[in-house]
Amino acid sequence: MAPPFDGKFLLETSENFEEFMKSLGVGIMLRKLGSSSKPTVEFSVGDDGTWVMKTVSTLKTTEVKFKLGEEITETTLDGRECKTVFTLEGNKLTQMQNALKGKSAKYVREFNDSEMITIAECDGVVSKRTYKRQ
Numbered sequence: 001m002a003p004p005f006d007g008k009f010l011l012e013t014s015e016n017f018e019e020f021m022k023s024l025g026v027g028i029m030l031r032k033l034g035s036s037s038k039p040t041v042e043f044s045v046g047d048d049g050t051w052v053m054k055t056v057s058t059l060k061t062t063e064v065k066f067k068l069g070e071e072i073t074e075t076t077l078d079g080r081e082c083k084t085v086f087t088l089e090g091n092k093l094t095q096m097q098n099a100l101k102g103k104s105a106k107y108v109r110e111f112n113d114s115e116m117i118t119i120a121e122c123d124g125v126v127s128k129r130t131y132k133r134q
Helices: 019-023 028-036
Strands: 009-016 042-047 050-056 061-067 072-075 080-087 092-099 105-111 115-124 125-133
Touching: 009 061, 009 115, 019 028, 019 042, 019 115, 019 125
Parallel strands: none
Antiparallel strands: 009 042, 009 125, 042 050, 050 061, 072 080, 080 092, 092 105, 105 115, 115 125
16 A cells, blocks of 8 residues: 655755756756755645645745646746646656746655655756655
């Protein structure tokens, strides 16, 4: 059985995140702020199959609501408009952001009982961020 997806996850370690943001075209000020923040990511899954992913940081709080396999329109933290689809395979939640303008990105979040590991990729640049379950 897959670990629970519901819960809060606090960023613990971050590798190559600034380079990843650079590949997305994020400006230097937002990259510096993004690299220094320690966001909390909250997931909840409703009885109707609607997922909510809430990211809380000192910069901004965002909330994305989605159902697995259904395309949504998403405005990213850096302002890109994307057509986004989330899929689930085992304990891995994959988010494909197809940007209407600018760069597209892929995020794979792997959940276990104690943490969430996020692998983000854009144009071959990969970042790994580990979040501790709260």
